[in-house]
Amino acid sequence: MDSVILARWQFAIVTVYHFFFVPLTLGLSVFIAIIESIYVKTGKEKYKRMTKFWGKLFLINFAMGVATGIVQEFQFGMNWSEYSRFVGDVFGAPLAIEALLAFFLESTFLGIWIFGWDRLSKKMHAAAIWIVAIASNLSALWILIANSFMQHPVGYVIRNGRAEMTDFFALVFNSHVWVQFPHVFASAMTTAAFFVIAISAYHLLKKSDDMQVYQKSFKLASIYGIIGVILVFLIGHAQAQYMVKTQPMKMAAAEALWNDEDPAAMSLFTIGDEHNRKDIFAIRIPYLLSILAHNTPSGKVSGINNLQTEYEQKYGAGNYVPPVAISYWTFRMMVGAGVLMLLLVLYALFKVLKDKYDFSPFVLKLFLWSLALPYIANSTGWIFTEVGRQPWAVFGVMRVEDGVSNMVGAGAVVFSLLVYALLYGALMVADVFLLKKYAVAGTVNIDNNEE
Secondary structure: OOHHHHHHHHHHHHHHHHHOOHHHHHHHHHHHHHHHHHHHHHOOHHHHHHHHHHHHHHHHHHHHHHHHHHHHHHHHHOOOHHHHHHHHHHHHHHHHHHHHHHHHHHHHHHHHHHHOOOOOOHHHHHHHHHHHHHHHHHHHHHHHHHHHHHHOOOOEEEEOOEEEEOOHHHHHOOOOHHHHHHHHHHHHHHHHHHHHHHHHHHHHHHOOOOHHHHHHHHHHHHHHHHHHHHHHHHHHHHHHHHHHHHOHHHHHHHOOOOOOEOOOOEEEEEEEEOOOOEEEEEEEEOOHHHHHHHOOOOOOEOOHHHHHHHHHHHHOOOOOOOOHHHHHHHHHHHHHHHHHHHHHHHHHHHHHOOOOOOOOHHHHHHHHHOOHHHHHHHHHHHHHHHHOOOOEEEOOOEEHHHOOOOOOOHHHHHHHHHHHHHHHHHHHHHHHHHHHHHHHHHHHHOOOOOO
16 A cells, blocks of 8 residues: 555544544534523523533533544645645635634633633523534534535636635635535534434433433424434535536446436446446436436436546546445445434424323334434545545546655554554543443533422
C-alpha cells in the first residue's frame, strides 16, 4: 500500500469517527433547547430535570466531537499539504470562519449554560442553550460550505497553479450547500431523536424512578424524530436529483448502472462484475430510477460506461469510475436504515400521541437497539458521499492522488494511522463507558425538587 492509499485510509477513519459525534451534537442541542424553553414557559420541574439529564449526555458527546475534529484539520497541513496548497485560498476561508465565529460562540455560551443554572434568569439561561444550538449548526454549515466546494466547485479561478477565490458569495450560496446542509440537519434531528428514544426505552423497560421524565422524553423525541425522518427522505430525494445533474457518475455507481437507460430501472439487488462492468444478477424495477431522477417515467439516467467515455474526452485519459460496490452498498445501507427508522418512529408516535406507553419488553428492546440505526445511516451516507466522488478531491479540478503530500512517506502514515486508531479506540471506550454510566443512572443525581 502506497502513501496515497494510506493517507486516504487515515482521513477516512478520522472523518467517520468525528462524524460519529457531530450529528448527535447538532440535533441534541436543539432538542435540549426546546425542552428548556418548555420549562421556562410552564415552570414544571420535570422539564428542568429532562434538560439537565440530556444536557449531561450532550456534554460528553460534545467533548469527544471537539477532540476528534481538531485532529481532522491537522491532516490538511500534513498528509494533504498539496491539496491545501492548491485550494487553501478557497477552502481556508469557511474553515477560519467556522473556528473563529461559530465554534468560539458555541463553546463560550456552552460554558455559560453549564455554570449559569443558579446565576442567570430562566430566560437568559434558555437563551444560552439556544445560542449553542444555533452556533453548532452554523459551525456545520461552514464546514459543509467548504465540503461543497469539493463536490461542486464555484467562485474560483485557477491562477499560478492554484485555485483562488473570486466570489465569496458564490462559495457561500453554492447550490450544493443548500441540498447538503438541510440533509445533514435533518439527519442530526433523527440521530438525537433515536438517542433519546433508545435511552428512554431502557428506563421504561426497567421501570426506573421518575417515569414521567422518560415518558415525556420518549414522546417529544418521537415527534422530533418523525419530523427529522420525513425531512431526511424529502431532502434526500432533492439531493439525489441534484446529484444526477452535477455528479452523474456518483448516481450511476449508487445504482450499478453500467449503461445509459431511458427509461431507467432502479436496482433493488444487484451482484455485479465491477471489473468488466456488467451485471451477474440483478433485480430492477422498471421506470423507477427515471421517476426518482426526473419525476417522470421517462428520462435518461447516464450509465458508468458512457460517463467514462465522456470524462476521458473532457478530462483526458484515466479511470473516472468510483468504487462501485462500496457506493452501491453504502447507499442501500443508508436508505435501508432510514426506512427502518421511519417504521419505528411511526409506531412510537402512534402510541404516544394516545399517551400509551404499554410497550412490550420486546418492543422496548427493539427501540433500545434502534440507537444503532442513525449511526449506520450517517456513516454509510458520508462514505457514499466521499467515495462516490472518486477519483476527484475537487470534482473536475483536482484528483485525489495530486493532493497528497510528497514529503510524507508511507512509513510515517502507517505509524500515525496506528496511533490514531489506538488512541481513538481508547477514547471510544471511555466515551461509551461515560454515556452508558450516566444514561443508566438517569435522573437519580439530578438535584431538583419533585413536582
